[in-house]
Amino acid sequence: MIKTRITEAFGIKYPILSAPMGPFYTTELTVATSEAGGLGVLSHATLRGKNSIEDFKAQLEYVVEHTDKPFGFNVRTARVQTDHKILLRKIPDWCKKNPKLQEQLVYGLTSAGGPRKAAAMWQKKAPDMYHFHVGPALWLVDKIVESGCDGVVATGTEGGGHQSYEKVSTLVLTQQVAKKYPDTMLVSCGGYASPEGVAAGLAMGADAIAMGTRFIASNQSEFHPNYKALIPPATARDTVLTTGGFGPIRLLKNKYALEHGKVISKEEKIAQEMAYNMDEYLEDLYRYEIVYTKGDVDDGAIPVGQTCGLIDEILDVDDIISTFTKKAEEKLKNLCSNIS
Numbered sequence: 001m002i003k004t005r006i007t008e009a010f011g012i013k014y015p016i017l018s019a020p021m022g023p024f025y026t027t028e029l030t031v032a033t034s035e036a037g038g039l040g041v042l043s044h045a046t047l048r049g050k051n052s053i054e055d056f057k058a059q060l061e062y063v064v065e066h067t068d069k070p071f072g073f074n075v076r077t078a079r080v081q082t083d084h085k086i087l088l089r090k091i092p093d094w095c096k097k098n099p100k101l102q103e104q105l106v107y108g109l110t111s112a113g114g115p116r117k118a119a120a121m122w123q124k125k126a127p128d129m130y131h132f133h134v135g136p137a138l139w140l141v142d143k144i145v146e147s148g149c150d151g152v153v154a155t156g157t158e159g160g161g162h163q164s165y166e167k168v169s170t171l172v173l174t175q176q177v178a179k180k181y182p183d184t185m186l187v188s189c190g191g192y193a194s195p196e197g198v199a200a201g202l203a204m205g206a207d208a209i210a211m212g213t214r215f216i217a218s219n220q221s222e223f224h225p226n227y228k229a230l231i232p233p234a235t236a237r238d239t240v241l242t243t244g245g246f247g248p249i250r251l252l253k254n255k256y257a258l259e260h261g262k263v264i265s266k267e268e269k270i271a272q273e274m275a276y277n278m279d280e281y282l283e284d285l286y287r288y289e290i291v292y293t294k295g296d297v298d299d300g301a302i303p304v305g306q307t308c309g310l311i312d313e314i315l316d317v318d319d320i321i322s323t324f325t326k327k328a329e330e331k332l333k334n335l336c337s338n339i340s
Protein backbone atom coordinates (compact mmCIF):
# COMPACT_ATOMS: atom_id res chain seq x y z
CA MET A 1 0.00 0.00 0.00
CA ILE A 2 1.28 3.45 -0.88
CA LYS A 3 0.55 6.05 1.77
CA THR A 4 0.88 9.73 0.88
CA ARG A 5 -0.14 12.98 2.55
CA ILE A 6 -3.23 12.95 0.34
CA THR A 7 -4.33 9.35 0.99
CA GLU A 8 -3.97 10.11 4.71
CA ALA A 9 -5.66 13.53 4.70
CA PHE A 10 -8.56 12.53 2.44
CA GLY A 11 -9.00 9.05 3.93
CA ILE A 12 -8.67 7.23 0.58
CA LYS A 13 -6.99 3.93 -0.26
CA TYR A 14 -5.29 4.77 -3.57
CA PRO A 15 -3.47 7.97 -4.64
CA ILE A 16 -5.65 8.50 -7.72
CA LEU A 17 -8.25 11.22 -8.36
CA SER A 18 -10.66 11.57 -11.24
CA ALA A 19 -10.10 14.92 -12.94
CA PRO A 20 -13.12 17.20 -13.29
CA MET A 21 -14.52 17.35 -16.81
CA GLY A 22 -17.14 20.03 -17.10
CA PRO A 23 -19.33 20.97 -18.81
CA PHE A 24 -19.91 17.21 -19.00
CA TYR A 25 -21.38 15.34 -16.04
CA THR A 26 -19.16 12.99 -14.06
CA THR A 27 -21.58 12.09 -11.29
CA GLU A 28 -21.53 8.32 -11.91
CA LEU A 29 -17.77 8.46 -12.47
CA THR A 30 -17.36 10.23 -9.13
CA VAL A 31 -19.32 7.51 -7.33
CA ALA A 32 -17.36 4.74 -9.11
CA THR A 33 -13.98 6.36 -8.42
CA SER A 34 -14.65 6.90 -4.73
CA GLU A 35 -16.16 3.43 -4.34
CA ALA A 36 -13.01 1.98 -5.94
CA GLY A 37 -10.85 3.67 -3.28
CA GLY A 38 -9.69 6.73 -5.23
CA LEU A 39 -11.18 10.21 -4.93
CA GLY A 40 -14.03 10.97 -7.32
CA VAL A 41 -14.40 14.63 -8.28
CA LEU A 42 -17.70 16.08 -9.50
CA SER A 43 -17.43 18.38 -12.48
CA HIS A 44 -18.83 21.87 -12.85
CA ALA A 45 -21.36 20.56 -15.35
CA THR A 46 -23.90 22.73 -17.11
CA LEU A 47 -25.46 20.75 -19.95
CA ARG A 48 -28.89 19.79 -18.70
CA GLY A 49 -30.40 23.21 -19.28
CA LYS A 50 -31.68 23.33 -15.69
CA ASN A 51 -30.84 25.76 -12.95
CA SER A 52 -27.14 24.96 -12.61
CA ILE A 53 -27.09 25.73 -8.86
CA GLU A 54 -29.94 23.34 -8.02
CA ASP A 55 -28.47 20.83 -10.45
CA PHE A 56 -25.11 20.96 -8.63
CA LYS A 57 -26.84 20.41 -5.29
CA ALA A 58 -28.76 17.44 -6.71
CA GLN A 59 -25.51 15.87 -7.90
CA LEU A 60 -23.84 16.28 -4.50
CA GLU A 61 -26.87 14.65 -2.90
CA TYR A 62 -26.83 11.86 -5.48
CA VAL A 63 -23.22 11.04 -4.67
CA VAL A 64 -23.78 10.77 -0.91
CA GLU A 65 -26.82 8.59 -1.56
CA HIS A 66 -24.69 6.19 -3.61
CA THR A 67 -21.43 6.01 -1.68
CA ASP A 68 -20.24 6.52 1.89
CA LYS A 69 -16.71 7.31 0.70
CA PRO A 70 -14.98 10.71 0.51
CA PHE A 71 -15.25 12.74 -2.71
CA GLY A 72 -14.68 16.22 -4.11
CA PHE A 73 -15.95 18.76 -6.62
CA ASN A 74 -14.74 21.43 -9.04
CA VAL A 75 -15.90 25.01 -9.45
CA ARG A 76 -14.61 26.90 -12.50
CA THR A 77 -14.00 30.44 -11.28
CA ALA A 78 -13.61 31.94 -14.77
CA ARG A 79 -15.17 35.36 -15.46
CA VAL A 80 -17.56 33.91 -18.02
CA GLN A 81 -18.65 31.05 -15.70
CA THR A 82 -21.27 33.29 -14.16
CA ASP A 83 -22.67 30.87 -11.56
CA HIS A 84 -19.36 30.35 -9.75
CA LYS A 85 -19.76 33.00 -7.03
CA ILE A 86 -23.08 31.55 -5.91
CA LEU A 87 -21.66 28.02 -5.88
CA LEU A 88 -18.63 29.03 -3.81
CA ARG A 89 -20.98 30.43 -1.19
CA LYS A 90 -23.71 27.81 -1.27
CA ILE A 91 -21.70 24.58 -1.20
CA PRO A 92 -20.49 25.08 2.42
CA ASP A 93 -24.08 25.99 3.41
CA TRP A 94 -25.40 22.76 1.90
CA CYS A 95 -22.73 20.84 3.83
CA LYS A 96 -23.80 22.40 7.12
CA LYS A 97 -27.34 21.17 6.54
CA ASN A 98 -26.42 17.65 5.43
CA PRO A 99 -24.15 15.67 7.81
CA LYS A 100 -23.21 13.13 5.12
CA LEU A 101 -22.08 15.89 2.78
CA GLN A 102 -20.22 17.58 5.61
CA GLU A 103 -18.33 14.36 6.31
CA GLN A 104 -17.70 13.10 2.78
CA LEU A 105 -17.02 16.29 0.81
CA VAL A 106 -13.32 16.54 1.63
CA TYR A 107 -12.00 18.32 -1.46
CA GLY A 108 -12.96 21.51 -3.30
CA LEU A 109 -10.98 22.21 -6.46
CA THR A 110 -11.15 25.60 -8.16
CA SER A 111 -9.80 26.21 -11.64
CA ALA A 112 -9.94 28.33 -14.81
CA GLY A 113 -9.96 31.59 -12.79
CA GLY A 114 -8.40 32.81 -9.54
CA PRO A 115 -8.28 30.94 -6.19
CA ARG A 116 -8.46 33.96 -3.84
CA LYS A 117 -12.21 34.41 -3.34
CA ALA A 118 -12.74 30.69 -2.76
CA ALA A 119 -9.75 30.48 -0.40
CA ALA A 120 -10.94 33.40 1.72
CA MET A 121 -14.54 32.16 1.84
CA TRP A 122 -13.85 28.47 2.45
CA GLN A 123 -11.24 29.08 5.12
CA LYS A 124 -14.10 30.61 7.12
CA LYS A 125 -17.10 28.61 5.91
CA ALA A 126 -15.57 25.18 5.25
CA PRO A 127 -12.37 24.94 7.32
CA ASP A 128 -12.36 21.12 7.25
CA MET A 129 -12.54 20.89 3.45
CA TYR A 130 -9.22 20.83 1.59
CA HIS A 131 -9.07 23.56 -1.04
CA PHE A 132 -6.81 22.94 -4.06
CA HIS A 133 -6.43 25.04 -7.20
CA VAL A 134 -5.21 24.10 -10.67
CA GLY A 135 -1.79 25.58 -11.51
CA PRO A 136 -0.41 25.32 -15.05
CA ALA A 137 2.91 27.18 -14.48
CA LEU A 138 5.18 27.89 -11.51
CA TRP A 139 4.43 31.64 -11.34
CA LEU A 140 0.71 30.79 -11.11
CA VAL A 141 1.41 28.16 -8.46
CA ASP A 142 3.16 30.95 -6.46
CA LYS A 143 -0.18 32.80 -6.43
CA ILE A 144 -2.07 29.68 -5.35
CA VAL A 145 0.27 29.10 -2.42
CA GLU A 146 0.15 32.82 -1.47
CA SER A 147 -3.64 32.72 -1.44
CA GLY A 148 -3.56 30.06 1.30
CA CYS A 149 -4.82 27.02 -0.63
CA ASP A 150 -4.10 23.63 0.95
CA GLY A 151 -2.74 22.17 -2.25
CA VAL A 152 -2.00 22.46 -5.93
CA VAL A 153 -3.07 20.42 -8.95
CA ALA A 154 -0.07 20.88 -11.25
CA THR A 155 -1.52 20.36 -14.72
CA GLY A 156 0.73 20.25 -17.76
CA THR A 157 0.04 21.03 -21.37
CA GLU A 158 -0.36 17.40 -22.50
CA GLY A 159 -3.66 17.22 -20.62
CA GLY A 160 -7.12 17.26 -22.15
CA GLY A 161 -9.57 20.14 -22.02
CA HIS A 162 -8.74 23.72 -21.09
CA GLN A 163 -5.08 24.63 -20.97
CA SER A 164 -3.19 27.75 -20.06
CA TYR A 165 -1.14 29.85 -22.47
CA GLU A 166 1.99 28.61 -20.67
CA LYS A 167 2.47 25.25 -22.42
CA VAL A 168 4.65 23.77 -19.64
CA SER A 169 4.76 19.96 -19.52
CA THR A 170 3.56 17.97 -16.51
CA LEU A 171 7.04 16.45 -16.23
CA VAL A 172 8.72 19.83 -15.72
CA LEU A 173 5.94 21.48 -13.73
CA THR A 174 5.54 18.66 -11.19
CA GLN A 175 9.26 18.69 -10.39
CA GLN A 176 9.30 22.49 -10.13
CA VAL A 177 6.37 22.57 -7.71
CA ALA A 178 7.61 19.63 -5.61
CA LYS A 179 11.00 21.31 -5.27
CA LYS A 180 9.77 24.83 -4.50
CA TYR A 181 6.86 23.87 -2.25
CA PRO A 182 7.76 20.63 -0.45
CA ASP A 183 5.26 21.39 2.34
CA THR A 184 2.28 21.86 0.00
CA MET A 185 0.13 18.88 -0.98
CA LEU A 186 0.56 18.17 -4.66
CA VAL A 187 -1.59 16.42 -7.27
CA SER A 188 0.08 15.91 -10.64
CA CYS A 189 -2.27 15.90 -13.62
CA GLY A 190 -2.13 15.70 -17.41
CA GLY A 191 -0.44 12.86 -19.25
CA TYR A 192 -1.34 10.04 -16.85
CA ALA A 193 -3.00 6.89 -18.17
CA SER A 194 -0.79 3.99 -17.10
CA PRO A 195 0.75 2.32 -14.02
CA GLU A 196 4.16 3.62 -15.18
CA GLY A 197 2.74 7.14 -15.10
CA VAL A 198 1.40 6.68 -11.57
CA ALA A 199 4.83 5.45 -10.41
CA ALA A 200 6.58 8.37 -12.13
CA GLY A 201 4.22 10.98 -10.68
CA LEU A 202 4.71 9.70 -7.15
CA ALA A 203 8.47 9.43 -7.67
CA MET A 204 8.56 13.10 -8.69
CA GLY A 205 7.00 14.08 -5.38
CA ALA A 206 3.27 14.13 -6.13
CA ASP A 207 0.95 12.95 -3.35
CA ALA A 208 -1.57 11.72 -5.92
CA ILE A 209 -2.17 11.83 -9.64
CA ALA A 210 -5.36 12.80 -11.46
CA MET A 211 -6.60 11.39 -14.76
CA GLY A 212 -9.31 12.63 -17.09
CA THR A 213 -9.20 10.95 -20.50
CA ARG A 214 -8.35 7.53 -18.98
CA PHE A 215 -11.60 7.72 -16.98
CA ILE A 216 -13.71 8.89 -19.93
CA ALA A 217 -12.73 5.58 -21.54
CA SER A 218 -14.20 3.58 -18.65
CA ASN A 219 -17.38 1.55 -18.41
CA GLN A 220 -18.72 3.69 -15.58
CA SER A 221 -18.30 7.20 -17.01
CA GLU A 222 -21.45 8.81 -18.39
CA PHE A 223 -19.79 10.07 -21.58
CA HIS A 224 -21.59 9.19 -24.81
CA PRO A 225 -20.51 5.79 -26.25
CA ASN A 226 -19.49 7.53 -29.51
CA TYR A 227 -17.07 9.74 -27.50
CA LYS A 228 -15.59 6.82 -25.57
CA ALA A 229 -15.18 4.79 -28.77
CA LEU A 230 -12.86 7.43 -30.28
CA ILE A 231 -10.25 7.16 -27.51
CA PRO A 232 -8.70 3.66 -27.86
CA PRO A 233 -7.91 4.01 -31.58
CA ALA A 234 -6.64 7.62 -31.25
CA THR A 235 -2.89 8.26 -31.24
CA ALA A 236 -0.96 10.87 -29.23
CA ARG A 237 -0.82 13.02 -32.41
CA ASP A 238 -4.58 13.20 -32.78
CA THR A 239 -5.20 16.17 -30.48
CA VAL A 240 -4.97 19.86 -31.28
CA LEU A 241 -4.89 23.05 -29.22
CA THR A 242 -7.53 25.53 -30.28
CA THR A 243 -9.45 28.35 -28.57
CA GLY A 244 -12.12 27.40 -26.03
CA GLY A 245 -14.41 29.35 -23.71
CA PHE A 246 -11.67 30.09 -21.14
CA GLY A 247 -8.57 30.15 -23.38
CA PRO A 248 -6.68 27.39 -25.17
CA ILE A 249 -8.31 23.97 -25.16
CA ARG A 250 -6.97 20.55 -26.20
CA LEU A 251 -9.47 18.72 -28.38
CA LEU A 252 -9.49 15.60 -30.47
CA LYS A 253 -8.90 16.56 -34.11
CA ASN A 254 -12.30 16.35 -35.76
CA LYS A 255 -14.28 18.49 -38.18
CA TYR A 256 -15.20 21.00 -35.45
CA ALA A 257 -11.68 21.34 -33.98
CA LEU A 258 -10.01 21.74 -37.37
CA GLU A 259 -12.51 24.37 -38.51
CA HIS A 260 -12.31 26.21 -35.20
CA GLY A 261 -8.89 27.70 -35.91
CA LYS A 262 -5.72 28.33 -33.96
CA VAL A 263 -5.17 29.48 -30.38
CA ILE A 264 -5.64 33.25 -30.25
CA SER A 265 -3.41 35.38 -27.98
CA LYS A 266 -4.30 36.12 -24.37
CA GLU A 267 -4.98 39.77 -25.25
CA GLU A 268 -7.29 38.78 -28.11
CA LYS A 269 -9.08 36.32 -25.84
CA ILE A 270 -9.67 38.98 -23.18
CA ALA A 271 -11.03 41.36 -25.85
CA GLN A 272 -13.25 38.53 -27.12
CA GLU A 273 -14.53 37.87 -23.58
CA MET A 274 -15.33 41.57 -23.08
CA ALA A 275 -17.37 41.58 -26.27
CA TYR A 276 -18.87 38.17 -25.52
CA ASN A 277 -22.58 37.94 -25.96
CA MET A 278 -25.11 35.33 -24.96
CA ASP A 279 -25.47 33.99 -28.51
CA GLU A 280 -21.76 33.19 -28.71
CA TYR A 281 -21.81 31.62 -25.26
CA LEU A 282 -24.77 29.43 -26.20
CA GLU A 283 -23.18 28.46 -29.53
CA ASP A 284 -20.03 27.39 -27.66
CA LEU A 285 -22.03 25.35 -25.16
CA TYR A 286 -24.09 23.82 -27.98
CA ARG A 287 -20.92 22.19 -29.33
CA TYR A 288 -20.57 20.24 -26.07
CA GLU A 289 -24.28 19.61 -25.76
CA ILE A 290 -24.54 17.82 -29.13
CA VAL A 291 -21.73 15.50 -28.07
CA TYR A 292 -23.33 14.88 -24.69
CA THR A 293 -26.90 14.32 -25.85
CA LYS A 294 -26.55 13.01 -29.42
CA GLY A 295 -22.99 11.71 -29.59
CA ASP A 296 -22.34 14.03 -32.55
CA VAL A 297 -18.57 13.57 -32.68
CA ASP A 298 -18.08 15.44 -35.98
CA ASP A 299 -19.67 18.82 -35.26
CA GLY A 300 -19.17 18.75 -31.48
CA ALA A 301 -16.14 19.58 -29.31
CA ILE A 302 -14.29 16.49 -27.97
CA PRO A 303 -11.79 17.42 -25.24
CA VAL A 304 -9.15 14.70 -24.72
CA GLY A 305 -5.51 14.63 -23.64
CA GLN A 306 -2.46 13.30 -25.44
CA THR A 307 -2.99 10.31 -23.16
CA CYS A 308 -5.36 8.94 -25.79
CA GLY A 309 -2.15 7.60 -27.34
CA LEU A 310 -1.67 5.41 -24.23
CA ILE A 311 -5.21 4.09 -23.95
CA ASP A 312 -6.15 1.06 -26.01
CA GLU A 313 -9.22 -0.32 -24.27
CA ILE A 314 -12.26 0.68 -22.25
CA LEU A 315 -11.77 -0.53 -18.66
CA ASP A 316 -13.70 -0.64 -15.39
CA VAL A 317 -12.90 2.25 -13.03
CA ASP A 318 -12.18 -0.27 -10.29
CA ASP A 319 -9.56 -1.92 -12.48
CA ILE A 320 -7.95 1.35 -13.49
CA ILE A 321 -7.52 2.45 -9.88
CA SER A 322 -6.52 -0.76 -8.10
CA THR A 323 -4.50 -2.37 -10.91
CA PHE A 324 -2.65 0.83 -11.80
CA THR A 325 -1.67 1.43 -8.18
CA LYS A 326 -0.59 -2.17 -7.58
CA LYS A 327 1.47 -2.23 -10.77
CA ALA A 328 2.97 1.17 -9.90
CA GLU A 329 4.00 -0.25 -6.52
CA GLU A 330 5.68 -3.21 -8.25
CA LYS A 331 7.53 -0.86 -10.61
CA LEU A 332 8.79 1.23 -7.71
CA LYS A 333 9.83 -1.87 -5.70
CA ASN A 334 11.67 -3.32 -8.72
CA LEU A 335 13.48 -0.05 -9.20
CA CYS A 336 14.51 0.01 -5.54
CA SER A 337 15.73 -3.58 -5.68
CA ASN A 338 18.02 -2.60 -8.57
CA ILE A 339 19.75 -0.03 -6.38
CA SER A 340 22.90 -1.49 -4.82
Ligand SMILES: Cc1cc2nc3c(=O)[nH]c(=O)nc-3n(C[C@H](O)[C@H](O)[C@H](O)COP(=O)(O)O)c2cc1C
Pocket residue numbers: 019020021022023024043044074076110111112134155158159160161162189190191192210211212213214302303304305306307308
Ligand atom coordinates in the same frame (compact mmCIF):
# COMPACT_ATOMS: atom_id res chain seq x y z
C1 LIG B 1 -13.67 16.42 -21.36
C2 LIG B 1 -12.83 17.25 -20.46
C3 LIG B 1 -13.38 18.30 -19.76
C4 LIG B 1 -12.62 19.05 -18.86
N1 LIG B 1 -13.22 20.04 -18.11
C5 LIG B 1 -12.55 20.58 -17.06
C6 LIG B 1 -13.21 21.40 -16.12
O1 LIG B 1 -14.41 21.66 -16.19
N2 LIG B 1 -12.48 21.92 -15.08
C7 LIG B 1 -11.14 21.65 -14.95
O2 LIG B 1 -10.52 22.13 -13.99
N3 LIG B 1 -10.49 20.89 -15.84
C8 LIG B 1 -11.17 20.31 -16.86
N4 LIG B 1 -10.52 19.46 -17.72
C9 LIG B 1 -9.10 19.13 -17.49
C10 LIG B 1 -8.99 17.90 -16.57
O3 LIG B 1 -9.44 18.23 -15.29
C11 LIG B 1 -7.54 17.38 -16.53
O4 LIG B 1 -6.66 18.42 -16.31
C12 LIG B 1 -7.17 16.64 -17.81
O5 LIG B 1 -8.18 15.75 -18.17
C13 LIG B 1 -5.87 15.88 -17.61
O6 LIG B 1 -5.42 15.31 -18.78
P1 LIG B 1 -5.81 13.81 -19.23
O7 LIG B 1 -7.17 13.93 -19.78
O8 LIG B 1 -4.82 13.45 -20.26
O9 LIG B 1 -5.78 12.93 -18.02
C14 LIG B 1 -11.25 18.74 -18.68
C15 LIG B 1 -10.68 17.70 -19.41
C16 LIG B 1 -11.44 16.94 -20.29
C17 LIG B 1 -10.78 15.80 -21.02
